[in-house]
Amino acid sequence: MKKLILGIIFLMLAVPMVHAVGNNLLIDNLDVKVDDRWSRNVDNSETISREAEPGSSVDFKIKFKNNFTEEDDLKIEDVTATVTIEGIDDSEDIDEESNEFDVRANDDKTITLSFKIPVEVDEDTYDVKIEADGEDENGTQHSVVWTVFLE
Numbered sequence: 001m002k003k004l005i006l007g008i009i010f011l012m013l014a015v016p017m018v019h020a021v022g023n024n025l026l027i028d029n030l031d032v033k034v035d036d037r038w039s040r041n042v043d044n045s046e047t048i049s050r051e052a053e054p055g056s057s058v059d060f061k062i063k064f065k066n067n068f069t070e071e072d073d074l075k076i077e078d079v080t081a082t083v084t085i086e087g088i089d090d091s092e093d094i095d096e097e098s099n100e101f102d103v104r105a106n107d108d109k110t111i112t113l114s115f116k117i118p119v120e121v122d123e124d125t126y127d128v129k130i131e132a133d134g135e136d137e138n139g140t141q142h143s144v145v146w147t148v149f150l151e
Contacts (some may be wrong), residue, residue, distance in 0.1 A: 025076050025134055025142035028065035032148075034058050045123055045124070047149040056117040058085075063110045064132060066103040076142050077102045079134030083113045085150060086127045090120070091139070103134070126150045 030042045034050035035057055042048055052058055059081050068074040077101065084095040096113040103109045128150050133143035 010037055022136065022140045022142045024067040024074075024136070025079065025103070025144050026065045027062060027069050027130065027132075027146055028029075029055075029063040029110075030146070030148070031060065031061040031111070032150075033061070041128050042148055044146040046150070047151060048128075051151045052117050054117060054119045054121050058115045058117060059112050060128075060130065060133075061110060061112045063108050063129060064103055065108045066105055068105040068136070070106045073105050073140065074136045075102055075104050076134040079103060079132055081110075081111055081130070081132040083112065083115075084129045085115060085132075086129060088121055088126045088150075089118045094118075096133075110119060124151075 007136060010118070013136050027044070032039045032042055032050065034048070035051045039049040062081060063080065066076045068076075078100045080100055081098040084093050092138055094115060096115060098111050098113060098117045101111065102110050126149065128148045129146050130146040130148070131143070133141060135141050
């Protein structure tokens, strides 16, 4: 009986810690503008074709897709996206975060996050991490992470 009670208590404590994770939030397209020139359809793990210089303006135009079907009818809510250029500012990261947004089933949402490259920057290739996460109407967490490279 004692083991049964301990088992029930364990389950009661463990069940709230279980958190469902899904993968229906996708990056459908990434375009990057460096100053006034675009690199279109950049894929995960690719190098952006336009090179940035000190003081350049860089815009990341990201199209997110909710991969649930219309039959599933599940919206992914409170999505937040963050773009981080790692180690570019005197070995420190710079990042920008979007406002929260929702993406309906089988639909997409495009956002743009903008940066100004520091004036003093080493000539190097920098990892750019694009992360987003949100939660569907059933409480399942959905996230996506891409890394591209900026020269």
